Amino acid sequence: MTTDVNRTDGQMDELKSCEGSTPTKSHELQIKSVSKSNIKDGGGDADDFDAWIKSRQLLKPDDQLDLTEAELGEEITKVLTTTNTNVIQNLVVYSFKESAFVQVPVAGNTVTLMEMDGSALHIDSDEAKIQMEETGEIGYPLPTLTGSFIEVEEDRASRITKGPDEDEEGEEKAAAQAAKEGEDEVGEEELEGEEEEVVEEGAAEAEAAAVEDAGEAAGAPATAPATGGRKRKLLNQFNFCERSALTYTNPRRNVETQTIPPPRSQYGANVLQWNIYDSYADDFEQQQNERDKKDEKRGGHRKDVAKKKLDKAAEAELLNKKYLKAWQILERMINQNIYEEIANDYRYWEDPADEYREQEGTLLPLWKFNYDRIRKLSVTDLLFNPMYYDLFAVCYGSHEFMKQPNEGAICFFTVKNPSYPDYIISTESGVMCCDIHPTYPFLVAIGMYDGSVAVYNLREDFEKPLYLSVGVHNKHSECAWEIKWGPDMADGEINFYSVSTDGRVFNWVLMQNDFMITTITTLFLTNGIVEGPDGTEVHLRSCGSCMKFHPSNPEIYLIGTEEGLIYKCSIAYSSKYLMTYNAHHLTVYRIDFNRFNSNIFISCSGDWRVKVWEDMRPEPLFIFDLGSSVGDVKWAPFSSTVFAACTNEGKVFVFDLNVNKYKPICVQAVVPKRKNKLTRLAFNENLPFIIVGDDKSTVTSLKLSPNLRLMVKPPKKQQYLDQNTLQVQKLDKLLSLVRELPNDMVILEAPTTTKS
């Protein structure tokens, strides 16, 4: 600041010298030019400058010297210097300090007329320009009550520049100088003002303004208000004011917490050599004990493992059983989805074409039942469960004498799950026949090709037989062809009968753990005594091939033989036949009693024939030739005149004697003729469908069309009669037509023959 002030002082000096209006202080050059013009004027030169002067007459002062031309032309040289001759050079002043007169230094040539410092700066000055550039604003201050100091400055500058003989440079300099002066002065003023402000803490702004006004009134340039137009004010960097604020002080608080000291414990002991020794001894002993225990445990552990394994197996089995049911349901559901159409047909489809066909019907193939592991055995028996109408047993064996397999099986299928059997029982020999107990539908008796019989319980572990005939004497010596449960014994023992090729009929009673065997009869051939080589007699036996119990009299049964004979026997007499029918020329494969009239039975044979018999009548009532060996024949459960037969050619024949006495009303090839032979057949007890087994282990189910199961319409007058009576009547009516006896034949009355 101070240096700057000095500098401005210097400038001021120069300015003063320039401004100087007294002729003594003017420059030499100026004087010269003035004198020149004077000379020219004096010379009377016709100049443009003088053109506007009217009078050319020179006015001469009275006291003007008359000079000669030479004198006038003489040049008088006069030198002007900057040294002021009027200044006293040797001024002395008494100095009390030195107690002597001291020469006062010579004053300069300058005379200070006025000196003023300012804090404002000129708007055109470099400093202002720089500030404007920096702030990016136009340096015009806000209009205020006191007016803009810069404007004032400008006024002042212009006032100054109005000096009569000053060039432009001078003007500018003067302006800047003045502005600076003004600034400095304002700075001083402000400083003063601020001092005042500091003194009077918190004084109103108005007061400050008043102070400024006062400053202005004192002749100083207007000062910018310290508060207003802050942004736009171009600041002289040496002019600053300090501003401060005090914020609200928050009250103080003290909060302290103290943590819980860590828990401490106490411990004490004495370390002595014998203590150490004892500790070691104890520890060693303990270790030894533990080692022994471990060894023991290891031994025991193995046992545990074995036990655990057993337990696990048992658990798994239990679990499996638990899941088995769920899985079975799932399997059934899946099958139901897969075979949905067949299932619908099975229950609901009725062949509409039957209405337009007279005396003819069709068989609709439904599911085929297979067990994958058995493909080459033939179906040797088919039987519906008496309790669950849709469950049936299929026996797998072989009729071939030469190619007997050493395995057999009995499977229980249900129509609800055609893809896989519900029960599978494997045997070591081909199963030839089976029977399900009527009151205990879980007991299954089977006869096998090797002559042994077995009883299985399906409710429990059905893979092992409940009873099995063991030993040489406890079984048939040849293939067991048919097996039938008999009515319970007097003391409630369950028993069954079996017939075999060895010509014997056994009764098997189920004891606690074993069978009790009784030979019911031995089928001796009449006139079958052959003389042996040494005069011995050999009693020839006929070979039983099928057996059927009388439906109403449990003592009476029919036996079919390989010789083609049918014996009517009674359990009561083992040595005598009640009746012998000379029925067929080849093996009788099946005998079946009519469901409605127990005097009527049917038989089929390998001699292609199916014959319908009446009790005690040696001649058949009907004979049908089916063109190939007939494997099975069964009466229908729903009609007294309908029966079905299957042949080796793969055909199923359905007869309704009421409709046609001579021809079948349906002949249908079920399996390919060349490849497959049909072996067995069974009617469902409740629904109009049959199952047919072939020699390739396949069971086919067939639905009977409406024409094959015509019911009897009750006559108008006898509407009250039920179907059963009507069926019986129908059969009787039919029989009466064919009963015309040959001449001189007398029907032997037997106790079982019921009068019709």
Place this chain on the structure above:
Amino acid sequence: MADEGANPEKEAEKKIVHTYPLVKHSDMNEEMRTEAIEMSITACEKYSSNYEQAARVIKETMDKKFGIYWHVVVGEGFGFEVSYETKNILYLFFGGNLAILLWKCS
């Protein structure tokens, strides 16, 4: 006779000098205890003739590893009654004749 024969065997068995570290008392957690035992054994084996040095080493190591103010006593015969920060004490025998006690108390 049989007894006489058996006795010397027992005697011989008893004379076995056990040198494995035997923890007499400790409430440290497993990890800390294992480390402390290891370290104590190492120190005692290294400075088997200078128990003071061994104790110093153990103390310094424990201070570094488990925080400051551990106290260690190594010796063949002494009695003590200390209060310690729970879960921070180990009292073990080592080498058959040496007791090492370390506890923390800050």
